Amino acid sequence: MPRLSVIMPARNAGATVESAVRSTLHDLPADAELVVGDDASTDGMRYVLDRIEDSRLRVIDCPGRGLARALNTLLDATDSPLVARMDADDIVIRGRFRRQVRALATADTVFTTVTTWRGSGMPRPAWPVAIGEGAFGFHLLLTNPVAHSTMAARRTAIDEAGGYRDVPSEDYDLWLRMQSRGAGMRRLAAPGIVYRVHARQVTATDGWRLSSWQDESTQHAFADLSERLLGAPQMRISALAIAPFSRGEKLARMAEFDRSFRAAVRLVPLPARTALLRRLAARSEWLWQRSDTAPGMIGAAT
Template sequence: MPRISVIVPAYNAAGTIGSALRSTLRDLPRDAEIVVLDDGSSDGTAAAVDAVADDRVRMISRANRGVAATLDELLDLTDGEIVARMDADDLVLPGRFRRQLRAIDGGADAVFTTVVTWGSGMPGVPRPSGIHPDDFGLHLLLTNPVAHSTLLARRSAIVDAGGYRALPTEDYDLWLRMAARGSRLTRLGLPGLAYRVHPGQVTASAQWRHASWTNAELAAAYSELAEKLIGTPATRITSLSIDDRLDAAGKLAEFDGFAHRFSAALDGHSASAQRALRRKLSERRSWLTSRIHQGSVVAR
C-alpha cells in the first residue's frame, strides 16, 4: 500500500493532463500512487493518461457524474494513509510534497500551499504568506484561503469529517467541517502549484457562485464553525450580500456585529496573524459594501 494517494478528477483534459501528471511524478516520492478518474470525457483524456508511462499512475473511466461524486469515488478507490489532490490542468512546483509531508509529520492534519497563477495575462506570484493551524479556521470565516489542488491531508481527517458532499464549493465545505471537528489545517507560504486560470472554469460562473452562496448545507457548516470560533452562529458574508430579507443598512449592521465578535476572538493569536485577519476583515466589509451598492443601482 502506498503512503500517498494523489487523486485526480479529469474531464475533457486531453490537452493538459499529460503535463499535469508529469509535473506531479517529478516531485512525488516513490512510495506513492496517482489515480485518475476519467469522468466521462468525450476527448482524448484517457489516451493522454495512457501515454504517461509510469507504474505509479493508474486510471479508471466511467460515465460522467460530476466532480464531487468523482472525488468521493477516488477516496474509495485508494487506500494511502495520505491523500493529495491534483487537478488535470495545473502543474506541481518542485518541493511541494517534501514540504507538505514535513508539515504532516509535524502534526498537521491537512496542508495546503500558496500558488502561482498563470494562463491569463502575466503570472501572479504570491507574497510568501503561510497560515498557522491556530488561525486557519478564522480565515475560513472570511473566505476560502486555499486552492483545492494544493491539498495534502491525512485520510482519517477527511473521512472523519464525512468526505466530500455533492454541493457547490465541495472543497470549502470540507474545510469548514474539518476545522469544526478540530483538525489542524495549515497553509505553507511557498507556492507548491502553478494554478491555471481560464474563463471556462466552473468557479468563474455567476450561476455557480449563486448556487454556492445559497446552499443550505454549506450555510450550516459555516455557521457551525462560526459558533465554535466566535461563540455564535453566523451567516456567510457572500450569502449575506444577496439576502433579500435585509436592506442595505440591515446587512451592514449584521456584518458589523459579526466583525465585533470576530475581532474579540483574535485575542491570543499572534500579532502578525491579527494584522492579517483584521486586514482581510476590512477587505470583506469593503467587498460587501460594494456588492450592496451594485444591487441598489440595479434595483433602481
C-alpha cells in the same frame, strides 16, 4: 500500500493533462501513486494518459458523477494514509509533496500558496505568506484562503468530516467541517503548484458563485464553525450580500460579525492577527459595496 495517493478528477483535459500528470509523477516520492478519474472524456484525454508509462499512475472511470462524487470515488479507490489533490490543468512545483508530507507529521491538512498563470506571459507567484493553525479557521470565516488542488491531508481527517458533499463549493464546505471538528489545518508559504486561470473554469462564472453563496448545507457548516470560533452562529458574508434583507439589516449583521470576530482574534499572535483584521476590513468594504446589489449582478468573487 502506498503512503500517499494523489487524486485527480479530469474531464476533457486532453490539452493540459499530460503536463499535470508528468509534473505530479516527477515530484512524487517512491511510495506514492497518482489516480486519475476520467469522467467520460471525449477529447482524446484517455489516449494521452495511456501513453504515459509509470507504474505509479492509475486511471479509473468516473463517468457522469459530478466533481464531489468523483472525488469520493477516487478516495474509495485508494487506501493510503495520506491523500493529496491535483487538478488536470495545473502543474506541480518541485518539492511540493516532500514539504507537505513532512508538515503532515504535525498537522491534519496542509495546503500551499500558488503561482498563478493566465496562459500567456510569465506565471505570477502569490505573496509567500503562511497561515498557521491558530489563524486558519478565522480565515475560513472570511473567505476560502487556499486552492483545492494544493491540499494534502491525513485520510482520517477527511473521513471523520464525512468526505466531500455534492455542493457547489465542495472544497470550502469540507474545510469548514474539518475545522469544526478541530482538525489541524495550515498553509505553507512556498507555492506548490502553477495554477492555471482560464475562462472554462466553473468557478469563474457568476452562476456558480451565486449557487455557492445560496447553498444551505455550506451555510450550516459555516454556522457551526462560527459558533465554535465566535461563540454564536453567523451568516456567510457572501450569502449576506445577496440575502433578502434591507441594506440596514445587512450592515447591522456585518457590524455584529465584526465585533465578534475582533474579540475572538485577540488571542491570535501578531502578525497573523493583523492579516486577519486587514482581510476583515476588505470583506466589510466588499459587503458595503454590494449589500443592495441584485442577485443577478453579484460582481467579482472574493
